[in-house]
Structures are given as structure tokens and as C-alpha cells.
Amino acid sequence: MRRDLGWWALLAPAFLLMTAFYLAPILQVLAISFTEPTPGLGNYERLLTNPAVQRVIGTTLRICLITTLISLALGYALAYVIALASPRARRWWLLGVLVPLWISVLVRAFAWVTLLRRQGLVNQGLQSLGAIEAPLALVWNETGIVIGMVHYMVPYAVLPILGAMREIDPRVLAAARGLGASRGTVFFRVFLPLSAPGLAAAAMLVFIVTLGFYITPAILGGGKTLMAAEWIKLQILDLVRWGLGAMLASVMVVTILVLLGIFSRVVNLRRLFGAGA
Amino acid sequence: MSAAAHALALHRLGKRYGAVAAVDDVSLGVERGEFLTLLGPSGSGKTTILMMIAGFTEPSSGAVRLDGRDITGLPPERRDFGMVFQGYALFPHLTVAENIAFPLRVRGLGRAAREAKVRGALDLVQLAGLAERRPAQLSGGQQQRVALARALVFDPNLLLLDEPLSALDKKLRAELQEELRALHRRIGRTFVNVTHDQEEALSLSDKVAILNHGRLIQIGQPAALYERPATRFVAGFLGTSNFLAGAVMDVAEGGFTLALGATRLVQEGAPPGARALLSLRPEKIALLAPGERATNEVAGHIAGWLYLGAGYALQVATADCGEVRVTLPAWRAPIAPATGLPVRLGWPADAAVVVAEDADAP
Ligand SMILES: Nc1ncnc2c1ncn2[C@@H]1O[C@H](COP(=O)(O)OP(=O)(O)OP(=O)(O)O)[C@@H](O)[C@H]1O
Ligand SMILES: [Mg+2]
Numbered sequence: 001m002r003r004d005l006g007w008w009a010l011l012a013p014a015f016l017l018m019t020a021f022y023l024a025p026i027l028q029v030l031a032i033s034f035t036e037p038t039p040g041l042g043n044y045e046r047l048l049t050n051p052a053v054q055r056v057i058g059t060t061l062r063i064c065l066i067t068t069l070i071s072l073a074l075g076y077a078l079a080y081v082i083a084l085a086s087p088r089a090r091r092w093w094l095l096g097v098l099v100p101l102w103i104s105v106l107v108r109a110f111a112w113v114t115l116l117r118r119q120g121l122v123n124q125g126l127q128s129l130g131a132i133e134a135p136l137a138l139v140w141n142e143t144g145i146v147i148g149m150v151h152y153m154v155p156y157a158v159l160p161i162l163g164a165m166r167e168i169d170p171r172v173l174a175a176a177r178g179l180g181a182s183r184g185t186v187f188f189r190v191f192l193p194l195s196a197p198g199l200a201a202a203a204m205l206v207f208i209v210t211l212g213f214y215i216t217p218a219i220l221g222g223g224k225t226l227m228a229a230e231w232i233k234l235q236i237l238d239l240v241r242w243g244l245g246a247m248l249a250s251v252m253v254v255t256i257l258v259l260l261g262i263f264s265r266v267v268n269l270r271r272l273f274g275a276g277a
Numbered sequence: 278m279s280a281a282a283h284a285l286a287l288h289r290l291g292k293r294y295g296a297v298a299a300v301d302d303v304s305l306g307v308e309r310g311e312f313l314t315l316l317g318p319s320g321s322g323k324t325t326i327l328m329m330i331a332g333f334t335e336p337s338s339g340a341v342r343l344d345g346r347d348i349t350g351l352p353p354e355r356r357d358f359g360m361v362f363q364g365y366a367l368f369p370h371l372t373v374a375e376n377i378a379f380p381l382r383v384r385g386l387g388r389a390a391r392e393a394k395v396r397g398a399l400d401l402v403q404l405a406g407l408a409e410r411r412p413a414q415l416s417g418g419q420q421q422r423v424a425l426a427r428a429l430v431f432d433p434n435l436l437l438l439d440e441p442l443s444a445l446d447k448k449l450r451a452e453l454q455e456e457l458r459a460l461h462r463r464i465g466r467t468f469v470n471v472t473h474d475q476e477e478a479l480s481l482s483d484k485v486a487i488l489n490h491g492r493l494i495q496i497g498q499p500a501a502l503y504e505r506p507a508t509r510f511v512a513g514f515l516g517t518s519n520f521l522a523g524a525v526m527d528v529a530e531g532g533f534t535l536a537l538g539a540t541r542l543v544q545e546g547a548p549p550g551a552r553a554l555l556s557l558r559p560e561k562i563a564l565l566a567p568g569e570r571a572t573n574e575v576a577g578h579i580a581g582w583l584y585l586g587a588g589y590a591l592q593v594a595t596a597d598c599g600e601v602r603v604t605l606p607a608w609r610a611p612i613a614p615a616t617g618l619p620v621r622l623g624w625p626a627d628a629a630v631v632v633a634e635d636a637d638a639p
Binding site: 169171172174175176177178179180181182185189190193194 | 331332333352353354357358359360362364366367368369370379380382383384427428431
């Protein structure tokens, strides 16, 4: 009993800190969404009635889904190469995947702007190769946002997928070939299902993180394509519609919590498959 | 599927891992429909040989031939061999039934045919009730039986088994050994089995290959290996043996005399040189009654003894032959064993065999 008390005492400062600086503001935001400008469910009603709100949510979900899918595909391919590489090569690959994480997201967004704009390296390169006539609109639209976000998210996709791949017993893959499966069949019938828990975890992680993206869409979207985070900022700071901004923020927090609940289920699936048990 | 079993030949097969020769210049043949067992202590290269036959490990030298055709470079899935891996290697995401159906599925068999075959295989290994479980929910022995069923279900012409029964309890193992032998007789396929259980090797196989340090020491029928081991290692590894080393004297037609201190032993066969090493099985030594005579007689006293149910194992201390191990049936035993009891041992000239010392391990 006394021992337990001691543990709680040790946890108390962290608990107080979390409450004061994390939980309390969130609860306040939640409260504002019900009280401003008039008490009631008025703000939430707009979810169903206001086309502008619906458009923002639609844009956000679409961009996040596309980003997640592309990040997963690229992340899976990268993780596959890393999992099969020799230990030495693996270290270099991992370094290559992780280094971008240390570069400021702001720097990366501006770097993409210079690369993708009409007179940027990509368009000029393609034009001088004769691949395109007129420059492509690669930035200040959804394409630009997706490119920037995918670049940011691929490492987050690689790590859980790689974790699942490295748990796969190579003898099981050998057994599959010994039983008559070609390399392709081994991949689709054995390797892919066994790495699926990692894929699911990566999907959740990437999707949740992309939902809250602010800087990348703000810069690469050029103010024309609004995603949720920027829209909230616009409501609160520029239009001083606190209630509406807080409502969307609350909706996002709840969505993420629900997704996390599903996510923990997915992680448990791994146990069920006997992968890590 | 056609009843054509495969004939397999290994030609000067070798595998090096850095400086270590896991398999060293092994040549052997397996006839169509034969049951060959690779027997040897841990690390002797059994699994490595099997992996080279299956195509998972690339030989450093030599060739694998199937019906006279060189298959050394053929990928494993094109060899069409059934295989049970050491450690089972079941698919963790598939149920027992799906595991067993896997080789049928990749061969494009229809659902109905698949289900019938899976059911037959499940019955064969007595796992009919567990079809819907996942491997993680099975005991080690049950997993092993699933692996066996999965290897058998597509009627492969050559079956490779890497210690398929090692995790089973004694009774189940005996049952499955019986089943395996019956199966081999029934389907007439070629089997290559790996074990370090010498009883399993002797009772199941048409032919046994003894390996040590990656080298093939001797290959032959079980009885021939047991009765005429070529080297000290084979004699000691298959069953137990006494070893008697001495100087060769009086070479005569069909036999010679061996001198160990003051003791003279008469032995059949030709001596290998000035010195000879004999392997003498404990069950071939008799306890002589007072006045009874034998070609070879050695006196000593019992230094220790064990009761084994069916018999006794005696350690007899002798002046010139060291400690000699003797077994005798317990029922109506000629003596009641007791430590210190003086006994006389006797055996005929053809009881022991001349064996070679093994070449030094690398
Ligand atoms: N991939 C590898 N890399 C390096 N050495 C290896 C490798 N595989 C096997 N060896 C070595 O080769 C030798 C033979 O191994 P192998 O697995 O064939 O033995 P085994 O006879 O099957 O033994 P056990 O009865 O313990 O299964 C051992 O000394 C082992 O350490
Ligand atoms: Mg082995």
C-alpha cells in the first residue's frame, strides 16, 4: 500500500504538468466549441449545413488519404529493400530514411517550392528533356501539398513496416518456396500477410499525423487549398470566430482518439497472428 | 501422380562457411524408393546437406543429381520435393488446414480436391480436430505433425525430413515412426531423413549414412553398419562398444593374435598393420561358468553395474583390457551382480571386428 503511494507521488509532477498544459487547454477548446458565440450545439450544426466547413473536411480527408496511400506504397518498397539488405547496407539505408526527419519542416517545404514551381528544377528539367511542352502545375495546389506531405511521412511509414518485416522468420519463406511457391507467390501469400500488421500500424500513424499538418499545406498549398489546421487558424486568428474553430479542432481530436482506439486493436491483431507472441 | 520415385546422387558435395567446412566432400547415392537416413552428432552437417539437396543452400563444390540430371542450380520451388524443416517453419498466419493446403494451392488444385487431400493428411497425422487452429495454438509435437502432413500432402517424389520426430514423446514418436515406415512402403517414394537418434536410424532406414565433422564416415544397411563398423567413431556412435587396442602377433590364415599386456586375444580377419583396434559389442561377451572354456578369456571383477529392466549392464575391471562393458539378460541371469564379484569373460574369435582409428577432426 505504502509502496503504491510512493509510486503515485513520483508520478504526480508529470500528471500535474500534463493536466495544466495539455489536458486543460484541450478541455477549454472543447468548452469554447459549445459556448461561443452562443451556448448550444450551433457550431456542430454547421458540420451538416455549412458547405465551407464540409469542403474543408472533404479536402483534408482526401489529401490525407492520398498521402497515406502513397506514403505506404513508398514506405513498403523502401522497408522491403532495407529488410533484404545486408547488415552494412541496412545501416546506410536507415540513415538515409531518418536524416530528413532532422531537417526543419519549414526548410523542406520551401525547398519543395523551389523545386516544383513553374521555373523550378523539375519543370525545367522535364522541358529540356522534351517530356512536356508547358510547365506542370506542381505546387500551390493539392499536388504540391501531397508531394510535401508524402516526403515528410515516408519515414513514419517505413519504421513500423520494417519492424513487422524483420519479425518474419526467413525459414518460413524458404519453406514456402520448398513447397512449390514461386518468388511472387511467396511474396503475396506469405510475406505480405505477415507484414500486414506493420502496414496497418503505418497506415494509422501516417493518417493521424497528416490530419494535423499545418506548415506544409500552408506553404505548398499557396493559400488556395485549405486543410483543417490552416482553416482553424484562419477562423480563430483572422476571423475571430472562436466557436467555429474550436468545433473543428474538437472534431479532429475526437476523430484521432477514435482512430487510436482502432489502432490499438490492430496492434493486438499481431498477437493473434502469433507474430510477436 | 506417377509412382516414379527419384534416384538421388550427391557428387563430391562441399559447403564452406568462411574457414569452416560444414560439409566436406560428401558423395553418396540414394536408389529409387530407398529410405536413407543421415545420422550424426549435432553440427555434423546433416541439415546443410539436406538444404543443398532441397536447393536452399548453394554448394561450394560438387553437384546434386536427380535421376542422373544435374539439379545443383535449380531453384527450390522447381524441385518438387516435400520437406519438413528442423523447427517446422509453419505459416503463422494460416490455420492448420490452410498450412497443409498451401502446396496444393500453389499447384492450382481445385477446392474440392484440395479439401479431400487435406482431410486425408490430417487423418494421417491424427490432427483432424485441430484443422482450424493456428500454429501458435499447437504444442511442439502437434506443429511437427502439421509440418509432416504439409510435406506429404502433394505426393512428392522425394521427401526430405529434418528431424521430423524430434519433439515428440516416446510413444507418439514410435507410432509416427511406424506410420512413416508404412507410408514409405505404401507410396514407394524416396525418403531422405535426418536424425541424431540412432534407434530411429536403425529401425526406419534402408540405408544409413554416418556423418562427423561434415564428412561421410560410412554408409550402408543398418545391420551392416552395426555389425561391421569401419571406424571407432561409427562403432561408438551406433550403439555402445568396447575398444581393445593391441599389438598384432602370429598372423595366420583368416585370423591373428592380438597382445594386450599379458593377455592374448584371437581375432578373425586380417590385421591392418603392426597394431590393431577391435570393437567388441557388450552383448556379445558371455560370463563363463566355472570350468567353461572360450576362445578368448579375460578375468576381472565387477566394478559397477546397472539394472536396466530387460538386462544388466556390468562394468568389469580387467588387468589388461581396462574396464569392459558387458550386458546380460536380467531374466535367469547366470549371476547376481555385486560390486567386487570376480567374473570370467569369454567371446569367440568372430565376436569383435577390426576398426580403424578416425582421421583427426579438422
Ligand atoms: N549459415 C551458416 N553460417 C555459418 N556456419 C554455419 C551455417 N549453417 C551451418 N553452419 C555450421 O555448419 C556446421 C553444420 O551445421 P548443420 O546445421 O548442418 O548441423 P546439423 O548436423 O544439422 O546439426 P544439428 O543436429 O544440431 O541440427 C555447424 O558447425 C554449423 O555451425
Ligand atoms: Mg540440423
